[in-house]
Amino acid sequence: MAAMTTARPTSRPSEGRPSVVQTFLSRHGGMMPTFAAVAILVLLFIGGEIFLRGDFIKPLTISNLLINYAYLLVLAVGMTFVILTGGIDLSVGSVMAFTGMLGAKLLADGSPVWIAVPAMLLGGAVIGLFIGILVQYFGVQPFIASLAGLFLGRGLAFIVSLNSIKVEEPAVVWLQSTRMKLGDWVITPTGIIALVTVAIAAFVLHLTRFGRTIYAIGGSEQSARLMGLKVGRTKVAAYVISGTCAGLAGLLLTAYSNAGYPRNGIGTELDAIAAVVIGGTLLTGGRGYVLGSMIGVFVYGTIKTIINFMGAEQAWMQIIVGSLLLLFIVVQRAIVARAEGRR
Amino acid sequence: MNADTDVPPIVEMRGITIRFPGVLALDNVDFTLRPGEIHSLMGENGAGKSTLIKALTGVYAIDSGSIAVAGKRQTFSTAADAQDAGISTVYQEVNLCANLSVGENVMLGHEKRRGTGIDWKTTHSEAARHLASLGLTLDTRSILASHSIAIQQLVAISRAMVLDAKVLILDEPTSSLDRGEVEQLFGIMRDLRDKGVAILFVSHFLDQVYEISDRITVLRNGALVGEHPIAELPRDALVTKMIGRELEDLASIASSSHREIDRSGTPVVRATGLGKRGVLEPADLEVFEGEVVGIAGLLGSGRTELVRLLYGADRADEGTVEVHGEHVRLHQPRHAIEHRISLSSENRREEGVVADLTVAENIVLGMQARQGWLRKIPKKDQDAVVQEYIDALGVRPANPNALVGNLSGGNQQKVLLARWLATAPELLVLDEPTRGIDVGAKADIQRKVAELSAQGLSVIFISSELEEVLRMAQRVVVLRDRKKIGELEAATTDLDGLIDYIANAGEGSAA
Numbered sequence: 001m002a003a004m005t006t007a008r009p010t011s012r013p014s015e016g017r018p019s020v021v022q023t024f025l026s027r028h029g030g031m032m033p034t035f036a037a038v039a040i041l042v043l044l045f046i047g048g049e050i051f052l053r054g055d056f057i058k059p060l061t062i063s064n065l066l067i068n069y070a071y072l073l074v075l076a077v078g079m080t081f082v083i084l085t086g087g088i089d090l091s092v093g094s095v096m097a098f099t100g101m102l103g104a105k106l107l108a109d110g111s112p113v114w115i116a117v118p119a120m121l122l123g124g125a126v127i128g129l130f131i132g133i134l135v136q137y138f139g140v141q142p143f144i145a146s147l148a149g150l151f152l153g154r155g156l157a158f159i160v161s162l163n164s165i166k167v168e169e170p171a172v173v174w175l176q177s178t179r180m181k182l183g184d185w186v187i188t189p190t191g192i193i194a195l196v197t198v199a200i201a202a203f204v205l206h207l208t209r210f211g212r213t214i215y216a217i218g219g220s221e222q223s224a225r226l227m228g229l230k231v232g233r234t235k236v237a238a239y240v241i242s243g244t245c246a247g248l249a250g251l252l253l254t255a256y257s258n259a260g261y262p263r264n265g266i267g268t269e270l271d272a273i274a275a276v277v278i279g280g281t282l283l284t285g286g287r288g289y290v291l292g293s294m295i296g297v298f299v300y301g302t303i304k305t306i307i308n309f310m311g312a313e314q315a316w317m318q319i320i321v322g323s324l325l326l327l328f329i330v331v332q333r334a335i336v337a338r339a340e341g342r343r
Numbered sequence: 344m345n346a347d348t349d350v351p352p353i354v355e356m357r358g359i360t361i362r363f364p365g366v367l368a369l370d371n372v373d374f375t376l377r378p379g380e381i382h383s384l385m386g387e388n389g390a391g392k393s394t395l396i397k398a399l400t401g402v403y404a405i406d407s408g409s410i411a412v413a414g415k416r417q418t419f420s421t422a423a424d425a426q427d428a429g430i431s432t433v434y435q436e437v438n439l440c441a442n443l444s445v446g447e448n449v450m451l452g453h454e455k456r457r458g459t460g461i462d463w464k465t466t467h468s469e470a471a472r473h474l475a476s477l478g479l480t481l482d483t484r485s486i487l488a489s490h491s492i493a494i495q496q497l498v499a500i501s502r503a504m505v506l507d508a509k510v511l512i513l514d515e516p517t518s519s520l521d522r523g524e525v526e527q528l529f530g531i532m533r534d535l536r537d538k539g540v541a542i543l544f545v546s547h548f549l550d551q552v553y554e555i556s557d558r559i560t561v562l563r564n565g566a567l568v569g570e571h572p573i574a575e576l577p578r579d580a581l582v583t584k585m586i587g588r589e590l591e592d593l594a595s596i597a598s599s600s601h602r603e604i605d606r607s608g609t610p611v612v613r614a615t616g617l618g619k620r621g622v623l624e625p626a627d628l629e630v631f632e633g634e635v636v637g638i639a640g641l642l643g644s645g646r647t648e649l650v651r652l653l654y655g656a657d658r659a660d661e662g663t664v665e666v667h668g669e670h671v672r673l674h675q676p677r678h679a680i681e682h683r684i685s686l687s688s689e690n691r692r693e694e695g696v697v698a699d700l701t702v703a704e705n706i707v708l709g710m711q712a713r714q715g716w717l718r719k720i721p722k723k724d725q726d727a728v729v730q731e732y733i734d735a736l737g738v739r740p741a742n743p744n745a746l747v748g749n750l751s752g753g754n755q756q757k758v759l760l761a762r763w764l765a766t767a768p769e770l771l772v773l774d775e776p777t778r779g780i781d782v783g784a785k786a787d788i789q790r791k792v793a794e795l796s797a798q799g800l801s802v803i804f805i806s807s808e809l810e811e812v813l814r815m816a817q818r819v820v821v822l823r824d825r826k827k828i829g830e831l832e833a834a835t836t837d838l839d840g841l842i843d844y845i846a847n848a849g850e851g852s853a854a
Contacts (some may be wrong), residue, residue: 026489075628195397206461207460212443216440219441219442220441225422225440226432226434227422227438227452228426245822257440286442286443
């Protein structure tokens with residue numbers, strides 16, 4: 001026993017003092033996919049600049065990314081919470097359409113904006129709660145539960161109206177039409193809302209026990225439960241957050257298009273998932289960053305912008321996003337396999 | 344050591360009974376844990392050790408009985424309740440989140456806060472302090488997955504100490520550790536014991552139990568066998584208490600299987616130095632034509648591991664396998680089946696029968712694997728073979744179209760056996776073929792195996808029931824603590840001799 005106390009452990013006794021690189025990898029290895037996303041974004045910008053002969057990298061292009069994809073960014077933020085727990089939320093596109101319709105209808109019927117907007121957020125939250133309860137307390141697969149949410153949201157959108165409803169409420173129009181300028185940089189209130197959402201989400205995920213529980217559940221739900229963490233309510237809350245974000249995205253999209261339209265956002269849930277995955281969040285949960293999801297949205301938006309600039313077929317968009325997704329999922333598998341191999 | 348019976352107990356469980364559908368998992372069990380002792384809970388698989396631990400940690404609800412912690416009666420309904428009462432558990436599978444940092448795993452749910460957010464700096468320094476008190480210096484910001492399982496185990500213990508545990512439950516903590524890591528863990532356990540923590544230790548390694556424990560409680564079949572100070576319970580007495588004796592009248596099988604085997608020729612299968620780091624120390628194994636080789640040892644001694652390495656279900660680091668004297672590489676079960684080696688797994692439901700298919704379909708699966716998937720087997724041949732096995736093994740109901748999932752365990756086992764026999768193996772490996780099945784089915788299976796081996800089939804027979812091993816086998820390979828410790832001739836060995844061998848042979852030279 002006495003001999004043993006002298007041989008007390010260090011993490012890797014044989015290697016001596018670990019190098020800076022080793023320390024960095026052992027601490028932040030999980031960030032590698034997000035760094036890869038940043039690299040791809042940079043490459044896209046450089047590529048765009050070359051193809052478009054110096055007409056691409058300018059403040060307006062970058063500003064427009066945020067302005068045009070504010071709704072997608074908000075969806076991706078909510079989706080990040082759910083995917084971090086190891087779940088998935090397919091409902092967000094149609095929930096966004098429903099809340100957009102709901103808000104437009106309320107405003108058209110003369111409700112004040114301070115009723116319409118909270119109603120939109122609440123509508124999203126309730127559908128999120130419904131999915132979360134199905135997942136957590138009825139043991140339904142997240143894929144199936146949120147698929148039910150997808151149909152429910154779309155159906156509700158059509159029940160509100162089969163046609164688009166114009167929105168003329170000044171407060172809503174203001175959200176998108178106001179252009180705040182700082183030199184050549186432009187931002188709208190919708191862009192600010194999206195950025196604030198990202199900031200709040202980053203704070204919650206990294207600096208609150210709730211946020212850390214989200215990560216713990218994604219790492220191992222069983223372990224999280226045995227550690228005495230509040231697994232059930234945290235998981236439900238992740239879906240409520242995603243639903244609420246979908247409600248907020250409904251508001252942003254309504255402001256963007258000045259109308260609610262029941263066919264909005266068909267397939268947008270897949271864009272949001274793609275952005276989250278490209279941004280480096282592991283589909284199996286437990287690893288990823290909301291800032292990565294923001295990068296993912298920008299990658300998505302940049303590809304789309306380049307294709308528009310080039311006047312190429314939109315089909316290329318899908319092929320490129322699909323290829324990137326494939327690439328990222330393979331990279332993630334490799335990272336996970338390496339981590340397991342080490343254990 | 345310093346655990347006196349006079350010290351008031353920290354945990355008192357009285358008359359604990361837990362029923363699962365159709366099973367009495369714990370039957371009126373008493374268990375007492377005192378501060379400053381290391382108390383081992385011993386018993387074979389299914390004895391109720393895990394159930395007792397889960398009752399104490401709030402995972403299972405008890406049907407009757409009482410639990411008192413520090414003299415206060417408690418009813419736990421979640422793991423969090425038990426933790427609040429000062430009971431922390433470190434499970435065999437490290438129950439931490441490998442995706443998070445070391446410091447976070449130690450502190451999760453107890454992070455230090457400043458204002459509204461977590462103060463990571465203080466949280467990490469707090470974690471470092473807890474780790475240091477166990478003699479660990481780790482980079483608390485490194486991701487847990489970047490450390491070995493041994494370090495992860497120690498981090499889990501460190502987490503338990505953050506909760507200010509008065510009772511620490513270690514469920515098979517050493518099963519994935521090497522010798523040096525076990526010593527490190529034991530050092531920490533002794534330190535904690537000396538600080539007055541009560542430690543409940545579960546391990547299948549007898550050497551470790553005798554090295555670290557102050558007291559032992561033995562369970563068998565869900566019932567308490569006894570509680571003993573370590574000094575008053577020699578190893579063979581412990582093994583006898585754990586295994587018990589079975590008085591079935593199956594002597595006729597014994598007489599038929601105790602025949603002379605010609606071991607002068609080339610063995611059907613010969614493994615030399617077959618091993619895998621952390622799983623099994625290199626072991627030799629030979630099986631001759633028509634021979635039944637039994638493998639005996641306590642659960643976790645490496646019985647299943649040995650045959651899985653042989654079969655290619657797990658890949659060996661070292662060693663060679665010869666079939667009829669020719670070197671073969673068995674890296675996948677498919678290769679083994681091509682060389683006419685079949686393994687019937689101990690996990691009957693998960694790795695054995697296909698519950699959603701009928702009896703006939705299950706048996707035909709085996710024939711088909713032998714024939715190649717693309718060659719159609721005529722329906723008439725299928726029916727004949729299926730009927731033959733149903734009759735030979737006495738499958739009940741004798742209906743080829745019954746769903747296997749609806750059969751009893753014993754009959755499922757018969758179907759599984761039939762399926763492997765349908766692959767026409769030369770060597771059949773049976774891992775716990777009679778576990779959890781009734782006596783009649785057990786006798787049917789044993790009789791069939793004895794009959795087939797008399798006709799020339801080679802068999803490796805693994806069972807926790809030592810009497811059964813002695814009855815079936817001509818030669819018994821004995822394993823302990825993941826190491827082959829020797830071989831015995833079944834005809835010249837009795838149960839006491841085998842128990843003594845498992846408990847004591849090679850003692851002193853080992854470890």
